[in-house]
Amino acid sequence: MADSEQPxxxxxxxxxxxxxxxxxxxxxxxxxxxxxxxxxxxxxEILQQIARSASEVLxxxxxxxxxxxxxxxxxxxxxxxxxxxxxGVDYNKTFxxxxxxxxxxxxxxxxxxYFEKTKEIEQHPYMxxxxxxxxxxxxxIRFHIREGIVSVAALVLKAGDxxxxxxxxxxxHKQTFTDSAKKLMxxxxxxxxxxxxxxxxxxxxxxxxxxxxxxxxxxxxxVFVTRNKKIDGKLVWRINMANRAAHKLLGYDYKLxxxxxxxxxxxxxxxLDKLTQALRQGKGEVSNCxxxxxxxxxxxxxxxxxxxxxxxxxxxxTRTICIAKDLTKAKxxxxxxxxxxxxxxxxxxxxxxxxxxxxIFENLAKIGYDKGMISLVDETTRTIVGKRATGKNWRDxxxxxxxxxxxxxxxxxxxxxxxxxxxxxxxxxxxxxxEMVRQAxxxxxxxxxxxxxxxxxxxxxxxxxxxxxxxxxxxxYLNETLKILAGFANQVAVAIESQRQKxxxxxxxxxxxxxxxxxxxxxxxxxxHLGALKxxxxxxxxxxxxxxxIAQIVQEEAYRADRQMKNALFSAAESLEMMGSxxxxxxxxxxxxxxxxRFRETAKKRGITIIVYDSVKKLPPFLYDKVQMEQVFTNLIxxxxxxxxxxxxxxxxxxxxxxxxxxxxxxxxxGIPERWYEQIFEEFQRSDIMDRTRFIPGxxxxxxxxxxxxxxxxxxxxxxxxxxxxDPKKVMNYEGYTTTxxxxxxxxxxxx
Amino acid sequence: MSKRILFVDDxxxxxxxxxxxxxxxxxxxxxxxNSDQAIALLRQKKYDLIVLDIMFAPGTILGQQVEPRxxxxxxxxxxxxxxxxxxxxxxxxxxFVLTAVTNGQxxxxxxxxxxxxxxxxxxxxxxxxxxxxxxxxx
Numbered sequence: 001m002a003d004s005e006q007p008x009x010x011x012x013x014x015x016x017x018x019x020x021x022x023x024x025x026x027x028x029x030x031x032x033x034x035x036x037x038x039x040x041x042x043x044x045e046i047l048q049q050i051a052r053s054a055s056e057v058l059x060x061x062x063x064x065x066x067x068x069x070x071x072x073x074x075x076x077x078x079x080x081x082x083x084x085x086x087x088g089v090d091y092n093k094t095f096x097x098x099x100x101x102x103x104x105x106x107x108x109x110x111x112x113x114y115f116e117k118t119k120e121i122e123q124h125p126y127m128x129x130x131x132x133x134x135x136x137x138x139x140x141i142r143f144h145i146r147e148g149i150v151s152v153a154a155l156v157l158k159a160g161d162x163x164x165x166x167x168x169x170x171x172x173h174k175q176t177f178t179d180s181a182k183k184l185m186x187x188x189x190x191x192x193x194x195x196x197x198x199x200x201x202x203x204x205x206x207x208x209x210x211x212x213x214x215x216x217x218x219x220x221x222x223v224f225v226t227r228n229k230k231i232d233g234k235l236v237w238r239i240n241m242a243n244r245a246a247h248k249l250l251g252y253d254y255k256l257x258x259x260x261x262x263x264x265x266x267x268x269x270x271x272l273d274k275l276t277q278a279l280r281q282g283k284g285e286v287s288n289c290x291x292x293x294x295x296x297x298x299x300x301x302x303x304x305x306x307x308x309x310x311x312x313x314x315x316x317x318t319r320t321i322c323i324a325k326d327l328t329k330a331k332x333x334x335x336x337x338x339x340x341x342x343x344x345x346x347x348x349x350x351x352x353x354x355x356x357x358x359x360i361f362e363n364l365a366k367i368g369y370d371k372g373m374i375s376l377v378d379e380t381t382r383t384i385v386g387k388r389a390t391g392k393n394w395r396d397x398x399x400x401x402x403x404x405x406x407x408x409x410x411x412x413x414x415x416x417x418x419x420x421x422x423x424x425x426x427x428x429x430x431x432x433x434x435e436m437v438r439q440a441x442x443x444x445x446x447x448x449x450x451x452x453x454x455x456x457x458x459x460x461x462x463x464x465x466x467x468x469x470x471x472x473x474x475x476x477y478l479n480e481t482l483k484i485l486a487g488f489a490n491q492v493a494v495a496i497e498s499q500r501q502k503x504x505x506x507x508x509x510x511x512x513x514x515x516x517x518x519x520x521x522x523x524x525x526x527x528x529h530l531g532a533l534k535x536x537x538x539x540x541x542x543x544x545x546x547x548x549x550i551a552q553i554v555q556e557e558a559y560r561a562d563r564q565m566k567n568a569l570f571s572a573a574e575s576l577e578m579m580g581s582x583x584x585x586x587x588x589x590x591x592x593x594x595x596x597x598r599f600r601e602t603a604k605k606r607g608i609t610i611i612v613y614d615s616v617k618k619l620p621p622f623l624y625d626k627v628q629m630e631q632v633f634t635n636l637i638x639x640x641x642x643x644x645x646x647x648x649x650x651x652x653x654x655x656x657x658x659x660x661x662x663x664x665x666x667x668x669x670x671g672i673p674e675r676w677y678e679q680i681f682e683e684f685q686r687s688d689i690m691d692r693t694r695f696i697p698g699x700x701x702x703x704x705x706x707x708x709x710x711x712x713x714x715x716x717x718x719x720x721x722x723x724x725x726x727d728p729k730k731v732m733n734y735e736g737y738t739t740t741x742x743x744x745x746x747x748x749x750x751x752x
Numbered sequence: 753m754s755k756r757i758l759f760v761d762d763x764x765x766x767x768x769x770x771x772x773x774x775x776x777x778x779x780x781x782x783x784x785x786n787s788d789q790a791i792a793l794l795r796q797k798k799y800d801l802i803v804l805d806i807m808f809a810p811g812t813i814l815g816q817q818v819e820p821r822x823x824x825x826x827x828x829x830x831x832x833x834x835x836x837x838x839x840x841x842x843x844x845x846x847x848f849v850l851t852a853v854t855n856g857q858x859x860x861x862x863x864x865x866x867x868x869x870x871x872x873x874x875x876x877x878x879x880x881x882x883x884x885x886x887x888x889x890x
Contacts, residue, residue: 514821517807520852524873525766531877532769539776558874582856627856 051082060169222246237264371463450493671737762808
C-alpha cells in the first residue's frame with residue numbers, strides 16, 4: 001500500500017505533523033493553516049477524517065475510533081465509525097460499546113493488539129476475565145457477529161506518552177498482520193494520535209482564547225492582547241484581542257473588531273523594540289509607559305500602558321497583554337487647568353467688575369461650562385444676591401436670587417460653611433429652592449464658595465444638568481474636574497475682590513482729591529490775598545518789616561495747614577496700602593529740593609540751614625511716586641526743623657547702592673530713645689515721652705504716613721539717634737542728639 | 753506794547769489778588785470764570801499767557817458736558833487740537849496752570865499739553881508773580 005495511492009488524508013496529517021514540531025510552532029501552524037483547521041468545527045470532524053483515512057489507507061472496514069479522556073481515564077462515547085456498517089442499526093443512537101471494558105483494558109495496556117481470528121478475541125484475557133455474562137451478550141462480540149468481522153487490529157493512539165484514543169481496524173476477511181502491515185498501522189496510529197492531540201491543543205487554545213477574552217472584557221480599562229512575531233528579522237506586535245474599552249478608545253465599533261490583527265506599530269508611536277527590550281530585561285512587566293496611540297480617525301490618543309508577557313518561547317516574547325490607561329481625560333484636565341490658569345491672568349488684569357464677570361464666564365464656557373451664576377454677599381442686607389449669570393435659565397434665576405444668609409437655602413449653606421457642594425439631583429435636595437430649580441430646569445450643579453482671605457464673599461454656581469456623562473462617569477475624573485473648578489473659583493474670588501477694592505480705592509481717591517481741592521483752594525486764596533495785601537500796604541506805606549513778618553507767618557501757616565491736611569487725608573484712607581502708587585522715573589533731588597524750599601524760610605529764622613548735598617543731586621533718576629515721596633520728605637524735613645536746635649544744620653545726603661538709593665535726613669537736637677525707634681512710625685503714643693523727647697504734634701501721623709509710602713515703594717525707613725554731647729544728664733533727657741532718618745528705596749519698586 | 757494775560761478760574765477771588773501787582777507791571781489782566789467765557793475772550797483778543805485752573809464747575813464747553821474735575825485740561829486740549837471754531841490762532845498760546853488738583857495723572861495729562869509752569873495751590877504769592885513777570889518780559 002503505497003502512500004501515493006491514498007494522498008488526501010496522509011497529506012493533511014503529514015502536513016500537520018511536519019509543520020507542528022513543537023507546541024508553539026503548532027499554535028502558529030494552526031493559526032497559519034487558518035482556514036483548513038478552522039473549517040473543522042470540532043474534534044469529531046478530525047476523528048472522522050482519521051477514521052475515513054484509516055478505512056481507505058489500511059482497507060479496514062469498518063473502523064471504530066474512540067477518543068480517550070486522560071482526565072477521567074475513560075474512552076469518550078460515542079465512537080466514530082467509518083466504512084460500511086450493518087444496515088438497520090443506528091450506531092449513533094444505540095451505543096454498542098457502553099461498558100466495553102475490553103476496549104478500556106486495551107487502552108490501559110497501552111499496546112497495539114492484532115487479532116487475525118475472531119476466536120483470538122474471544123479468548124483474550126481482557127475479554128474473558130471481565131463480566132461473567134454469556135459471550136454473545138458482550139457488546140464487542142455482538143458487534144463482531146453482527147458485522148461479520150473476522151480480523152481486528154486494535155491500535156492505541158499515543159502521542160508521546162499521552163494516549164489520546166483507541167482505533168479498531170476491523171476486517172470482514174481474514175487478515176495476516178505482517179510486520180510491514182503492522183509498521184504501517186503503527187505509523188498511521190502515531191500520526192493520528194499527533195493529529196488528535198494537536199487538535200485538542202488547538203481547541204484548548206481556542207478555549208483559553210475565549211477565557212482570556214472573557215477576562216479582558218471584564219477589565220474596564222482598554223486592554224490589548226498582542227501576538228508578536230518576527231517578520232524579516234523584526235519583531236512585530238499584532239493586536240489580536242481587545243476589549244470593548246479598547247475599541248471605544250480607538251473609535252472602533254466593538255463588534256467589528258476593525259483594528260485587531262493590525263501591527264501595533266501602526267497604532268502605537270512607541271518604540272516596540274525598546275519596549276520589548278524592557279520586557280526582556282525586566283521581570284516581564286513594564287508599568288505606566290506613556291505612549292501615543294492612533295485612533296480610527298488618525299488622531300493621537302495619549303495612553304499609558306502596562307505590559308506583561310503572556311507567552312514566550314526560547315527566543316521571543318510571543319504574546320503580551322497591554323492594559324492601557326486612557327490619558328485623554330488627564331490631558332483634558334491638564335488643558336482645562338492650563339486654560340483656566342491663563343484666564344486667571346486675564347481676570348487679574350480686568351478693568352472692571354463687569355469685565356471680570358465676562359472673563360469668568362467666557363472662559364468657563366470655553367472649557368465646556370456655559371451655564372452658571374455668580375452671587376455675592378451683600379453685607380448690609382445680609383443676603384446673597386445674584387450678580388451675573390450665563391445661560392438663559394440661569395439669567396432668569398439671577399434676578400430672583402436674593403437669599404438671606406440666615407436661611408437654610410443651599411447657597412446660604414455653602415457661603416456659611418465655606419465648603420463646595422456638588423448637587424447631582426437638585427430635585428431631591430432638601431436645601432435647593434425647588435420652585436426656582438424647576439423653573440430654571442436645573443438638575444445638577446456645583447456650588448463653590450468664593451473665598452478671599454478666609455472670608456466668603458459669595459458663591460459661584462456651575463450648571464451641570466447637561467453634564468450627565470461627567471457625573472455618571474469616572475469618579476476620579478469628576479473629582480479632579482471639580483477640584484479644577486474650585487481652584488478657578490479661588491481666582492474668581494480674588495479677582496472680584498480686587499475689582500471691588502479698586503472701586504473702593506477709586507471712590508476714596510476721588511473723595512480725597514475733591515476734599516483736598518476744597519481745602520487747598522481757600523488756603524490758596526488766603527495766601528494770595530495776603531500777598532496782595534502785603535503788596536498793597538508796601539505800595540502805600542513803603543517797605544514795612546512788621547507787614548512782611550505778618551505776611552510771612554500767615555504764608556507759613558497756610559503751608560502748614562496744607563501739610564496737615566494732606567496727612568489727615570492720607571490717613572483718612574482706611575488702609576493706606578489701598579492707595580495705588582504711580583511709579584515714574586524722576587530725579588529725587590528735585591522732589592527733595594521742592595520740599596526743603598518750603599521750610600527754608602522758617603528754618604532761617606532759627607538760624608537753621610537746610611543743606612541738600614550734591615550727593616542727592618548725583619543720584620540717578622529712578623522710579624518713584626512723586627506725590628508720595630514729596631509727602632515723605634516734607635514730613636521728614638518738617639520733623640527735623642521742629643526738633644533741631646537753633647543754629648544747627650539739617651543735612652540731607654544721598655548714596656547710590658546700585659539697585660537701591662539711600663537718602664538720609666540728619667538734624668542735631670532733641671533725640672529719640674532707642675525703644676521708640678519702631679513706635680514712632682506707628683500710631684503715636686503721647687503720654688510716655690512727650691515731656692522728655694520729641695513727639696509729633698498735630699495729627700501725629702507724619703512718620704506713619706512716611707513709612708507707609710516708603711513701604712509702598714518696597715523700601716525701608718528707620719531712624720538712628722545718638723547723643724553728641726558728653727553730659728550724662730542731657731543724654732538721659734535725650735538732649736543733644738544727632739538724629740538721622742534713613743530712607744532706602746529700590747530703583748525699581750516693580751521688580752522687588 | 754503791553755502784555756495781556758487771561759486768568760481762568762471759577763473763583764475770581766482766587767486769582768484777583770494778582771491783578772493789581774500785574775497791572776502795575778503794565779500787564780493787562782482779563783478774567784473768565786468758565787470755559788465759554790474764556791473762549792469768548794480768546795476769540796476777541798490775543799493773549800500772551802493764560803493762567804488756567806483745572807477743576808472748575810460748570811464743566812461745559814460750548815454746550816458740551818465735560819468732567820468738571822478736568823474742565824481746564826479739557827479746554828486746553830481743545831484749544832491745542834484746534835477743535836474750537838474760530839480759535840485756531842490761540843492753538844499755541846503759552847499756559848501756566850494754577851490748581852489745587854494734586855492727582856498725578858491729571859497733572860501729567862496737563863503737562864503733555866505744553867504748559868510752561870504748574871503752580872499747585874496754595875502757591876507762594878511772590879513765586880507766582882515773579883514767574884509770570886519773568887515769562888512775559890522775556
